[in-house]
Amino acid sequence: MVNSTDVMQAPVGRAEQRTPNTPLLDLRSITKYYHSTPALYNVDLCINKGSIVCLLGPSGCGKTTLLRVIAGLEQADSGTTIFAGQSINHIPPHQRGFGLMFQEYALFPHRNVAENIAFGLRMRHIPREQIDVRVAEMLTLVGLTGYEQRRVYELSGGERQRVALARSLAPNPPVLMLDEPLGALDRALRERLLDELRDILKQVGVTSIYVTHDQTEAFAIADQLVLMHAGQIEQQGLPTTIYRHPQSTFAARFLGLANLVPAQAVSVTDQLLTFETPLGILQVAEHTTTLQPGQQVWLVIRPEAASIVADTTAPNTLHVDMVEYSFRGSRTRISVRHTSGQTLVFELPDGTLLAGTTDLLLQLDATALSVIPA
Ligand code: ADP
Numbered sequence: 001m002v003n004s005t006d007v008m009q010a011p012v013g014r015a016e017q018r019t020p021n022t023p024l025l026d027l028r029s030i031t032k033y034y035h036s037t038p039a040l041y042n043v044d045l046c047i048n049k050g051s052i053v054c055l056l057g058p059s060g061c062g063k064t065t066l067l068r069v070i071a072g073l074e075q076a077d078s079g080t081t082i083f084a085g086q087s088i089n090h091i092p093p094h095q096r097g098f099g100l101m102f103q104e105y106a107l108f109p110h111r112n113v114a115e116n117i118a119f120g121l122r123m124r125h126i127p128r129e130q131i132d133v134r135v136a137e138m139l140t141l142v143g144l145t146g147y148e149q150r151r152v153y154e155l156s157g158g159e160r161q162r163v164a165l166a167r168s169l170a171p172n173p174p175v176l177m178l179d180e181p182l183g184a185l186d187r188a189l190r191e192r193l194l195d196e197l198r199d200i201l202k203q204v205g206v207t208s209i210y211v212t213h214d215q216t217e218a219f220a221i222a223d224q225l226v227l228m229h230a231g232q233i234e235q236q237g238l239p240t241t242i243y244r245h246p247q248s249t250f251a252a253r254f255l256g257l258a259n260l261v262p263a264q265a266v267s268v269t270d271q272l273l274t275f276e277t278p279l280g281i282l283q284v285a286e287h288t289t290t291l292q293p294g295q296q297v298w299l300v301i302r303p304e305a306a307s308i309v310a311d312t313t314a315p316n317t318l319h320v321d322m323v324e325y326s327f328r329g330s331r332t333r334i335s336v337r338h339t340s341g342q343t344l345v346f347e348l349p350d351g352t353l354l355a356g357t358t359d360l361l362l363q364l365d366a367t368a369l370s371v372i373p374a
Contacts, residue, residue, distance in 0.1 A: 024049040030079035039065040041231045052208045054222035062231040063211045072096050099173030103183040107152045114148035120171040138166035179211045252300045259301035259344045278340035285366040298372040305368030306346040316364040
């Protein structure tokens, strides 16, 4: 239904000429300096048609700059942006026709909802009747049927962002870029809209690039996660893969995986790695072809790795002292200290911990540990 209008054409690119394995967007060695500091350095990124790619990273790591280079709002100092097999380096933003949606609503406050959604279509001189059909389709898509005549100032924050989404999708852009689109909303609304937003983007099938500094938001929305750090791509892949196998201590820490332990490989078999660590001998159920006995690495112990046990002879058990206890609804977050001095944070299912407990025996699930090369 959404793509029923045949009036909107992607202004650049001929996607139908691409072979199935060609990415829709292919960024090659993008470098961008502001003054003498690189905001982006040699960034290579492929984005497949229809996927939701999330650029994640701390403030100042270059996410917005990369988005602006793709949109054509910034010129890279070097490198090539290829769209549907052709360089678009010299194509101005309006001819690229990529949709943009920002945190600030950027709606016209003096116009009603229908006029706001119709804006991009009117700029393309599309006949009035077709615009009306498309506006109605977009309102259905974002769940605001009947809101045509409402003024923007009569809408809640969530409704405004739905209108902003409808407006950016109305011209059927080949790529939609969303820069912290839910950043101005409160947490509960953000979580609800995030699921809706993903459903809508998938329903439309639009290739989307979503910028955020919030890892839970990124996990919820992304097909492909691109973690950025200091103008470069630190790691990219499926959200589950990056969470389970961060490849650097930066990636682990940024994703909230603060339990990092220095370790030395003792034995390496096909499915089980054994390490000597300040916490004692730890086993990791991971397949690797590169690790050698004696090698120094970091182990990441995910917060969900621990469970409370009574048996002291099982592998991967730790005697710890409780430092902090925090009730989080369905889970309890505990901070514990090992005799080595290392502090670790775990999340336990609620109800597994008795009030007043000071020392604990924890067992770590070998599948919830992973290895980072030192
Ligand atoms: P992010 O979106 O990840 O927060 P940005 O892409 O906005 O990061 O910025 C990356 C770096 O480039 C930062 O150090 C920022 O200060 C710098 N920067 C961004 N835009 C400009 C500009 N117009 N002029 C000078 N420096 C800029």
